[in-house]
Amino acid sequence: MTDFLPWRAYAPKIFALAALLSLGGCIDSSQPLLTGAQPLLGNRPHIEFYVLRDGAATEPASETFAWRNGRYVPIHGTTTDIHDFTLHAFEGTDLIVQSIRAGHSTEYAVARKLADGTYLLFAIDESDADAATRDKYCGNEPGATCRVATAEAVLVFARASAAKPRSSGGLAVLMADH
Numbered sequence: 001m002t003d004f005l006p007w008r009a010y011a012p013k014i015f016a017l018a019a020l021l022s023l024g025g026c027i028d029s030s031q032p033l034l035t036g037a038q039p040l041l042g043n044r045p046h047i048e049f050y051v052l053r054d055g056a057a058t059e060p061a062s063e064t065f066a067w068r069n070g071r072y073v074p075i076h077g078t079t080t081d082i083h084d085f086t087l088h089a090f091e092g093t094d095l096i097v098q099s100i101r102a103g104h105s106t107e108y109a110v111a112r113k114l115a116d117g118t119y120l121l122f123a124i125d126e127s128d129a130d131a132a133t134r135d136k137y138c139g140n141e142p143g144a145t146c147r148v149a150t151a152e153a154v155l156v157f158a159r160a161s162a163a164k165p166r167s168s169g170g171l172a173v174l175m176a177d178h
Helices: 131-137 151-162
Strands: 027-029 046-053 056-068 071-077 084-089 095-100 106-115 118-123 169-175
Touching: 027 151, 095 151, 106 151, 131 151
Parallel strands: none
Antiparallel strands: 027 106, 046 056, 046 169, 056 071, 071 084, 084 095, 095 106, 106 118, 118 169
């Protein structure tokens, strides 16, 4: 699959790599807050994931997803750490990844396009925002570092995280159909 629909300029824990990144200390919500997801990667994308550490891509994993009920669902791969996710256009070629796992909080990451079919993934981290923003948008729920309650809050924190230079996180590579 080399064509990702009209917005092929964007597309990736690209998705649920949030799961591979262990998003402890990052924003989450008690339920998905971003709506209107579309199958931006087609109906059955196959993605190779890597962890970027010390200047190298490590810990390879792969997953094939299917578009079902308004989200991407893992159907066959080498890891059980990747969960359902949706993608949402953000700014420029960046996407927001909304990682959804039944019985758990919803987590968020940014997928930044590096080249066609290749994306840097990094968690949306409340510490990237100033104290006033954290005070305004972070809830005080036990066990949650920064529980957000609105799509606006996700976008505000995503802008703060996207503004920081990144060289680590995860790497997602969209593979051609076999």
